[in-house]
Amino acid sequence: MALKVALITPTGRGSRAGNRATATRWVGLLRALGCQVKVAGSQEDMAQCRIAGRPPDLVMALHAWRSHAAILACRRAFPDCSLVVVLTGTDVYRFQHSHPEVFHESLAAADVLVGLHDCLAEDLPSRFLPRLQVVHQSALPLPPRAPRPGRRHLDVLVAGHLREEKDPLRAARAVRELPADSRLRVIQLGGTLDDAWADAARDEMAVNPRYRWLGDLPRWRVRQWMARARLMAISSRMEGGANVVSEACVAGLPVLASDIPGNRGLLGNDYAGYFSVADTAALRDLLRRTEVEPAFLGTLRRQVLARAPQFRPEAERYGLARVIAACGLTP
Template identity: 50%
Template structure:
C-alpha cells in the first residue's frame, strides 16, 4: 500500500515522535509498503493515513476523512493526547479518535486511560529499540545514573538531581542528564543545578552513539516523567539490560508491568532518593531490576513492533463500525 505517515516533528529532529515516524517508515517498508513521512497533509491520495497525535493532527485528520471517506485512518495516541489534550481540548482530540478506524497506544494501560467507547479500536504497539553498541566500561568509582530525554515540564527532568542532593556523604551516586533544553528557562535551570549540585552534570543533547555509550557506563536509568505515552527510552534501557527506576505513572507501568519493583512516587524526590540509595547499596535489589528489564527486552525488538503495526493496519482496513463523530 501507499501509506502517508503524518508527524508534526520536522526531519532531523531528535524528538521522540520523529524517531517513531522514521522507525515505522523503515519497518513498514520492510513489510513491502511505500511510506511517505510528512509534517503537513497536502491532500495527497493514499491507501492508508497514519497521524501521530490526535490533537495536533486534528485538522489534517478531519480534512483527510472529508476527502477520503473510505480510506482507513490510524491515529497514534501520544502521552499529551491521553493525559492532557483529551481534557484540555476534548472536542478536537476526541473527534480525531472518533474519525479513526484504528487507534494505536504505545503502552499496555492506554485502554484504561481513554474513553471506554474507543477501546475496541485500540491496538498496542510497543516501540522497539536496538541493543546499544559500544564498549564503555562502568565507572567503578561512582554509581552513575542517567536521565535521558529533553528538558521540559512533562519529563520532570531535574527530579533525580534534586533527589541526589539529599543523599548521605558516603554515597557515590552521580546523575548524568542527557537532553536538549526545551526553552532558555530550562537551560538556565539545568546550568544552575549543575553549579549548585556536585552530584549532577547536564550533558546537553547528544547523538545516538553517545547515548548508547552513556547507557553502557551507568548503573541505572531514571525516568521521572509526570506523563508519558510510552517512552522509547524505556525500551532502549531494557534492550541494554540497564535497570530502570521509574515514576509510578500509567505510561511507565504500562511498559514495565504492574509488579515491577523499581517505581517511586511521581514528583517525590524523597521517595526517589530512597530507591536510588537502595539500588546503590543492595546488589540483590540492583540485580533484581537488571533481571526484570532483561526479561522485558524481547518485548521491544523490531520484529515485535513490526508485527503489532501490521495488526493495526489490518484492523484499520477492516474498519468495523466506525463511530459517528
C-alpha cells in the first residue's frame, strides 16, 4: 500500500514564495517515489490532512516557526504518524533567536529534521543534529532554444521577493558608480510584500539607469531572463538554501553571493564569488571584475557547473527517499 504523506506549507496556493515552490516540487518527487500526497495549509484543521479517509503515515511540515501550531496539532491528532520538520532560512537565522521556545518546540516534536544546505549544522543546537538530513533543492536545465545573452548589456539577474532579509537593492546600488564604459545592468525580478519595497525599487529606477525592476513574473519568464543574463547576484542577509542558487548552477550561470552559511552550504567554502553581507563596494568590485576579466567569469562558471549534479531532480528525489527511510518508513 502506498505511503500516505501530508505536506504542510504556510504559503497558499498560487503563491510564488519559496516554501510553496518547494512544496509543489516535492509533491511530484514524492509521487514519483510511489507516495500518495496531499498538501495542506498550516492553518487548516488537521482533519484536512487525512488521505483517502485515513490518517497520513508521514507529515512533512515546511517552516518550524510558521507551521508551529500545525506541527503540534499533528502530534495530537496523529500520535503514531512520523513527523518531519523542514527548516528555512528565517527559521534558523531569525526565529530561532527571536522566538526560541516556539522554534525549539517544533524541532523537539519532529522525528526527522530537514535542512536545505550543507552548513546548517553550524547553527543548530547539537542535541538536534542526529535527526538532521540535508536535501538539496533541484532545478531543471534551461531549454535548448532558450534566449541568448545580448551584446548591448551585460545583465546581472537578481531573482526573489523584495524583502529585508534578501537585501534586495544591494546589486542596484553596486552598479550606480561604475565607469561610463561599463555595460553592466541589473535586472530584478520578484514581487513585494509591502508598498515600501515597491516604492524603493521605483525610486531606484528613477535615479539609476543601470537598474530595472520587472516585478513578479511567471516561472517561464524568469527562466528566459536566466538564459539572457551573464551572471546572478544573491545579496541575502540570511538564506535557508535558496532554490535560485540551484537553478543558477544547473543553468551554468555564474553567481556573486553574500558570504553567509546558506550560500556557502550550496556553493562550497572555496567558491570564488563571495562578498561580505551589505558590502556594496565589494560587490561592485566583483561585478566589474566579471566584466573586465573573462578568466574570472570562466572560473565562476566552472565552479557552478561542478556543483550542478547535486541539484538534479534525481538527487533531490533520492534525498527525500533518505528522509523517509530515516523515519523508518518505505514509500
